Amino acid sequence: MPSDRLQRFHDRLALPLIAAPMFLVSGVELMVASCRNGVIGSFPTANCRSTEQLDAWFTEIGTRLRRHEDQTGRKVAPLCPNLIVHRSNARLAEDLAVLLRHGPEVVITSVGSPAQVLRPLHDAGALVLADVASIRHAERAAEAGADGLVLLTAGAGGQTGWLNPFAFVRAVRIFYDGIIVLAGGISDGYALHAAEVLGCDLAYMGTKFIATQESMADDRYKRMLVESSADDVLLTTAFTGLQTSMLRPSIVAAGLDPDDLPARGAIDIVKDIDIAARENRPKRWRDIWSAGHSASGVTEVLAVDDLVARTRAEYREAGPDHS
Structure with missing residues (x-):
């Protein structure tokens, strides 16, 4: 760890x-907590209200991570913005310019x-x-020249x-030798090891990072x-038109x-609740929350330091050769 395809980050990933x-x-x-703990920190550029805020985020995160390196002598993991490339993203060109x-x-x-x-x-x-x-x-992205999927x-x-x-990983490995990242159900270090054995170079961990002290998620x-399990995750198209995993509670x-x-x-701003509460109607993502099947692995709200230490x-333990 990491694989040969990620040698440029060899000494920066825990x-x-x-x-x-x-x-x-x-x-x-x-992002700061993830990267300084040796985990690639990624965020949607859409989390910033404007390109000006996106620019400010990059500046603040970069400054704090450089300060951490100077103070500790330890290198940090890369910061990784997530860019929506669909034509509906009116800020695509502007956000791309900030990234560049x-x-x-x-x-x-x-x-x-x-x-x-x-x-x-x-x-x-x-x-x-x-x-x-x-x-x-996957075939189209590979043909376009993506470095990873x-x-x-x-x-x-x-x-x-x-x-x-x-099935997905093994099917893609037949025709693709680039970086593969597994997204879905990675709840601990054992699952992360299994993803590597399967043929992946990296994996996403999302749901457990929601329940960290540093995330922007509402405390509720x-x-x-913490109170939910995988049984509380509902797959539905009602909120986005696409298959989406949401929390039943x-x-x-x-x-x-x-x-x-x-x-x-059909649901954008939820319409079928008391009209008298119109101005306070719940919205998808803000009030109706998502989670993956790894919800069963969330048992407490941790600091990122502790979550990464536990996962390491x-x-x-899953792979004794992992140092």
Whole structure:
């Protein structure tokens, strides 16, 4: 660890792990804590209200991580912005310009082909990892020249994939020798080791990072994760039009019946609650929360330092050769 495909980060990763980019959850504090603990910290650029704020985030995170390196003598893991490349992202060009100014070492692209941003990001020296949820999407991203593929598999939180991770990884390894990142159900160091054995170079861990002291998630969200299990994760198209893993208790708290939700993509700002509470209607992501199947592994709210230390111990126990 890490694999030969990640040699440029050989002495900077404590684990072959990415703190997954999570909407309204991944922020400055989580990024700083992840990277200084040797975990690649990723965040959606959409978490910033403007390109000016995105620029400010890069500056603050970079300053704090450089200070940490100066004070401790220990190198930090890369910071990895997540860029939505779908045509609906009106800020794509502006956010890309900010990324290029700051020169991130790794970038994740989501919701579409990475082709349109590959050249400028490669020219800036970045590795580009593309989210994919099907074999065909993986083939297209590989053909476009992506350095890595993030395989969204069954069990990932938020907008998720549907393929079994064992089948998906092995099918992609037949035609692709680049970096593979497994997204979906990684709850501890044992699962992380298993992902490597399967043929992955890295894995996402998302749900457990939601329930950290440094995440931007509402404290009620964190407590709900601690009290929930995988049985409380509902796969539904009601909130985004795409298959999305959401927490049943948060749907109930919003005044909705998780077993009788409206049609595909019908809920944006939830409409079927008391009209008298119109101005305070719950919204997806802000009030109706997502989680992956690894929710069963969330038993307490931890500091990132403690979560990474625990995961490292599990990882070493799972594979005695992991140093």
